[in-house]
Amino acid sequence: MSPALHDMLSSPYGEQRLPLKDITSWFVDRHGIDYERKVTSKWIGTIVRKRLNLKTQKSHGVYVISLSERPKLDRLYEKYGVGSKEVEEPEAETYADGPLG
16 A cells, blocks of 8 residues: 555646545555455555554545655655665675675
8 A cells, every 4th residue: 555655646737635535546446356345445545544643634625645744754665665776686696706696
């Protein structure tokens, strides 16, 4: 779920709010076939509120994750390694004759 939130906020075309409907659409596109049950905005909203401990609010008739939750989102990204630019490359094994490979 955190990758969805990160991708949506970091997109150059993204809005500064995170509508649950958009989060649900993103999640369904990428992971919908992995679930036997239908993925709904209500279900995603429950996960966002109860498991990720993010507050939602109604804005212009839709539920959104408010920008006041940004510090919590940053901690979630760090906790789950979302958006980390650092990728550890495996070290090549070397022997007396040179690198293996």
